[in-house]
Amino acid sequence: MEATAALTLSSSPAAVRRSPSRLTVASLHLRRVPTPASHLCGAQGPAAFRALSSPFPGCRRRRRGSGMVVRAEMFGQLTTGLESAWNKLRGVDRLTKENIAEPMRDIRRALLEADVSVPVARSFIESVTEKAVGTDVIPGVEPEQQLVKVVNDELVQLMGGEVSDLVYAKSGPTVILLAGLQGVGKTTVCAKLAFYLKKKGKSCMLVAADVYRPAAIDQLTILGKKVGVPVYSEGTEAKPSAIAKNGLKEAKSKKTDVVIVDTAGRLQVDKAMMNELKEVKKAVKPTEVLLVVDAMTGQEAAALVGAFNGEVGITGAILTKLDGDSRGGAALSIKEVSGKPIKFVGRGERVEDLEPFYPDRMAQRILGMGDVLSFVEQAQQVMRQDDAEELQKKIMSAKFNFNDFLKQTKAIAQMGSFSRIIGMIPGMNKVTPAQIREAEKNVKFMESMINVMSTDERERPELLAESRERRRRVAKDSGKTEQQVSQLVSQLFQMRARMQKMMAGMQGKDTPDMENLMESIKSEEQAAAGAGQPRRKYGNLRRRDLDRMRGYRR
Numbered sequence: 001m002e003a004t005a006a007l008t009l010s011s012s013p014a015a016v017r018r019s020p021s022r023l024t025v026a027s028l029h030l031r032r033v034p035t036p037a038s039h040l041c042g043a044q045g046p047a048a049f050r051a052l053s054s055p056f057p058g059c060r061r062r063r064r065g066s067g068m069v070v071r072a073e074m075f076g077q078l079t080t081g082l083e084s085a086w087n088k089l090r091g092v093d094r095l096t097k098e099n100i101a102e103p104m105r106d107i108r109r110a111l112l113e114a115d116v117s118v119p120v121a122r123s124f125i126e127s128v129t130e131k132a133v134g135t136d137v138i139p140g141v142e143p144e145q146q147l148v149k150v151v152n153d154e155l156v157q158l159m160g161g162e163v164s165d166l167v168y169a170k171s172g173p174t175v176i177l178l179a180g181l182q183g184v185g186k187t188t189v190c191a192k193l194a195f196y197l198k199k200k201g202k203s204c205m206l207v208a209a210d211v212y213r214p215a216a217i218d219q220l221t222i223l224g225k226k227v228g229v230p231v232y233s234e235g236t237e238a239k240p241s242a243i244a245k246n247g248l249k250e251a252k253s254k255k256t257d258v259v260i261v262d263t264a265g266r267l268q269v270d271k272a273m274m275n276e277l278k279e280v281k282k283a284v285k286p287t288e289v290l291l292v293v294d295a296m297t298g299q300e301a302a303a304l305v306g307a308f309n310g311e312v313g314i315t316g317a318i319l320t321k322l323d324g325d326s327r328g329g330a331a332l333s334i335k336e337v338s339g340k341p342i343k344f345v346g347r348g349e350r351v352e353d354l355e356p357f358y359p360d361r362m363a364q365r366i367l368g369m370g371d372v373l374s375f376v377e378q379a380q381q382v383m384r385q386d387d388a389e390e391l392q393k394k395i396m397s398a399k400f401n402f403n404d405f406l407k408q409t410k411a412i413a414q415m416g417s418f419s420r421i422i423g424m425i426p427g428m429n430k431v432t433p434a435q436i437r438e439a440e441k442n443v444k445f446m447e448s449m450i451n452v453m454s455t456d457e458r459e460r461p462e463l464l465a466e467s468r469e470r471r472r473r474v475a476k477d478s479g480k481t482e483q484q485v486s487q488l489v490s491q492l493f494q495m496r497a498r499m500q501k502m503m504a505g506m507q508g509k510d511t512p513d514m515e516n517l518m519e520s521i522k523s524e525e526q527a528a529a530g531a532g533q534p535r536r537k538y539g540n541l542r543r544r545d546l547d548r549m550r551g552y553r554r
């Protein structure tokens with residue numbers, strides 16, 4: 001049977017055709033098994049959740065400069081190229097090899113225009129095609145949204161997947177050796193790194209091993225002063241490897257945590273440069289050898305990282321000048337081409353302008369679709385097939401218990417706070433902030449009671465239904481009244497009944513009618529405004545459950 005997921009995301013292909021400029025995410029529907037809605041809404045009625053579960057207008061793609069989605073201008077062209085790929089999928093039912101062929105060509109073109117190398121673009125396209133075609137359809141998520149997600153995940157992988165942290169030495173100072181061609185920003189990076197590490201509570205020392213450009217030593221000394229870090233130098237006469245070795249000795253004697261060695265840059269890769277680097281490396285046995293590359297050089301930067309790694313052996317790259325006019329090819333290709341991760345990126349000339357490289361954030365910037373991605377991810381999470389199937393079995397056997405209740409509550413909480421979700425959906429002005437706060441308060445309120453229940457009580461709500469003693473204990477331990485606990489137990493049984501009714505309807509080939517369902521929830525809640533009041537009929541609720549409920553209400 002199909003996944004019984006509770007929350008799904010969609011807007012109909014018809015709506016998309018009517019409004020092609022709209023991104024098609026974003027109506028939240030209750031499908032098949034209803035997410036327990038009423039428990040989020042408490043006695044005040046499920047207004048907030050009802051509003052969430054009713055179809056909304058599509059989530060409009062944020063225009064450039066609208067302020068809601070931060071787009072890296074650097075990737076602007078790539079982003080625009082990708083957009084045309086999504087547009088070509090509007091209105092299709094599922095992703096097939098045939099219907100994604102043209103969008104894939106757009107993506108390939110966009111990557112090449114961003115200065116990604118041909119082999120990298122080719123393998124990217126192959127991988128996206130394979131995953132997109134094989135991807136499970138998530139009910140309610142539009143095919144182009146799924147493609148956005150696949151492209152996002154592949155971009156993240158392409159850029160190295162996880163963030164690659166600096167490695168520190170197990171004992172003694174951590175030595176970071178910086179290498180790179182002339183003018184890429186090495187000296188500036190020395191100061192930026194020291195500034196970054198100081199903020200992390202590490203003591204640092206800079207070592208001036210660029211003996212060919214006298215101004216480099218002065219520049220490093222000035223920058224060292226600026227960030228409050230000592231600079232070790234021996235002028236321009238000594239050998240770089242000796243300077244680095246002596247600098248390390250001094251750092252050891254001062255118990256410095258991190259030593260950053262600045263080396264000379266050349267206009268191009270040459271043998272002398274490589275040999276010198278190898279010597280310095282041998283002299284100080286660095287924990288990290290980082291190649292500084294300029295993002296403006298595009299795919300050449302990636303090739304350079306590969307070349308340095310082959311010759312000298314490096315641990316990663318630092319990509320500078322991402323604030324400039326580059327097209328992004330370097331960020332996309334370095335890991336794939338060289339096998340080495342980008343560890344930091346420089347986004348300006350100031351010492352503060354260095355940050356760790358986060359592949360996921362970068363991918364989101366490229367796509368400029370953070371809202372779509374979080375919707376698809378959340379839908380996937382909420383709809384994990386195993387959970388859903390297990391839940392379905394429980395519903396059918398009337399075993400839906402407080403653990404499931406809590407799980408569902410948390411699944412909804414995972415959809416982001418109510419306010420956040422609503423904030424992402426333009427046109428969602430039917431739910432007032434007060435209603436949102438109320439719904440959130442109710443979730444917490446119920447959790448506090450469930451949290452103090454014993455394992456048995458959570459698994460078998462009947463125990464609470466049967467025993468006033470137990471209800472009193474839960475009330476006392478959670479600081480609530482006995483009546484409030486009774487009401488919670490009552491709500492769980494009502495929910496079981498509603499779910500079974502719906503499942504029975506589905507199995508009887510009736511398509512569940514959400515309008516009717518919500519109406520029936522509403523009228524049930526009106527009929528049962530308090531746990532002590534008589535209720536109207538309970539649909540498919542089992543006789544045993546009813547008896548038990550009666551037992552606890554007596």
Ligand SMILES: Nc1nc2c(ncn2[C@@H]2O[C@H](COP(=O)(O)OP(=O)(O)OP(=O)(O)O)[C@@H](O)[C@H]2O)c(=O)[nH]1
Binds near residue numbers: 265320348349
């Ligand atoms: N816009 C921008 N400029 C940067 C960045 N990083 C460095 N620069 C600038 O690039 C220029 C060269 O930087 P340096 O740090 O001197 O480069 P270098 O690699 O040490 O140069 P050599 O010592 O000649 O090898 C300077 O004007 C820096 O201010 C960055 O991330 N963004």
